[in-house]
Amino acid sequence: MAKLVLIRHGQSEWNLENKFTGWVDVDLSEKGVEEAKGAGKRIKDAGLEFDFAYTSVLTRAIKTLHYVLEESDQLWIPETKTWRLNERHYGKLQGQNKAEAAEEFGDDQVHIWRRSYDVLPPLMSPDDEGSASNDRRYANLDPHIVPQGENLKVTLDRVMPLWEDQIAPKLLDNKNVVIAAHGNSLRALSKYIEGISDDDIINLEMATGEPVVYTFDDKLNVTDKTKLGK
């Protein structure tokens, strides 16, 4: 019975400041570090042993993974960093305060941008200063697929190749996998794993630093979902 553990990174500096973050590479806050360490302790207490680890190319998720693995004495396991697990790209909203955006555009519009499945945020241009097109870490990505803003659907579309080519084969081989990533890249993956509808995904929230443990049968059906709550 293979296990997959999803962990949203601990609170970031911009979660604390209530700013749209997306692909901006902000660090964990002090509270976020404690949340990540706490998640690692609960994983250790639950006796969860991993064979492979995955994370994004963003500092807050990478550090969360490392705190989790350190606290659970598993810092040695193979680890892959991939842009496919990055947070959903929030386009031009990145850096804006969410409350100020709600005043400017209305609560409903901001809620739709944040939680709908297929509404795109206002897009950046590749020439914009903060565009991922100008970031060295994406230099080996086909420039046509570097996002300038994503909805959850587009996010799921770019997470799926990772699931199909790497995660699912390992689970089918009875290996345990841990993924430390982001609220929306993990909502997208959970939507697929749990078969959540396009309409219902609006209600799924991921808490920071709270491991979600899925157990699968040998046909990759979920037989159990447990949250290791704070």
Ligand SMILES: O=C(O)[C@@H](CO)OP(=O)(O)O
């Ligand atoms: O700003 C973001 O990138 C995300 C995650 O913190 O925010 P939201 O929960 O609004 O999708």
